[in-house]
Amino acid sequence: MPLNIKNVLVCDAVDKSCVELLEEHGINVTYKLKLPVDELCKEVKNFDAAIVRSDTKITAEVLAAGAGSLKVVGRAGAGVDNIDVAAATAHNVVVLNTPGGNSISACELTCILIGALARPVVPAGQSMKEGRWDRKLYSGTELYGKTLAVLGLGRIGREVAIRMKTWGMRIIGYDPITTEAEAKAAGIEKLDLEQIWPLADYITVHTPLIPATRNLISTKSLAKCKQGVKVINVARGGIIDEQAVLDALQSGQCGGAAFDVFPEEPPKSQVTKALINHPKVVATPHLGASTAEAQVRVAVEVAEQFIALNGTSPKYTSYVGVINKEALAHYQ
């Protein structure tokens, strides 16, 4: 049975290609960005579907408010941790994402941040703007011959490995699911975490935030690393314990850190603020997927899946990003 999506509420800044494609297929689109939760609860009743990135939280409260009308929540991106998938399933709301649509962009930002930790381009560039010429202050280290540990060998982790290997880095990695052969194909030596800690010069995380990955990099694991190890998080806030990194930066156990994601966004806690302001930290405001190419890709992929769920075009038949098949079964 087709879902018959007629009216879509776009809650976060999604590329216009999504709207164009939906409208070409007879679906009305309304943009209401950054609604406070009470207004979102009022609005959601008037729509068959909503589209979000990571800013808008589709909580149990929002889903209860939309019960009876809301049928789909599309995530123009990968992580669905801002959507209460269990509550959505309970209300027969299909949750879908765009797997892989922004992987290359997230991967490239990771590689750029690794580079920015090796060569202090951020503070050096700032010093030039302030009129200084401090060549001695901003010396760096080569990446060539260093060891990069990739924790989480999904799409993004593997793409990072492939690129950084071409820079002459040794790539080691950990993932409980990826096989040794799959890792090898991306040039990665698959090891256990306990083997990884003392070998890594750089550690980058590419896992979802789940109980098993919360504080994966902690005071305990940092203590097992080489002195001066550098850490990068373009995945989710909370995978790297911020207080542990702050302490390790102060003791010299950690030689630098790059964060694109934070436990709370925008950050409010004193720990996160201290970390962002640390001279050895490069921080960016959740920009992993913020490229022209990725935003068109995820926008189009969401729209295509909505059209496929409506069953109105032979061109679009795949809804590969559906997370809760149980909710979809309700309509089939």
Ligand SMILES: O=C(O)[C@H](O)COP(=O)(O)O
């Ligand atoms: O999960 C994702 O896809 C990324 O974190 C990007 O999030 P964004 O769409 O809010 O930029």
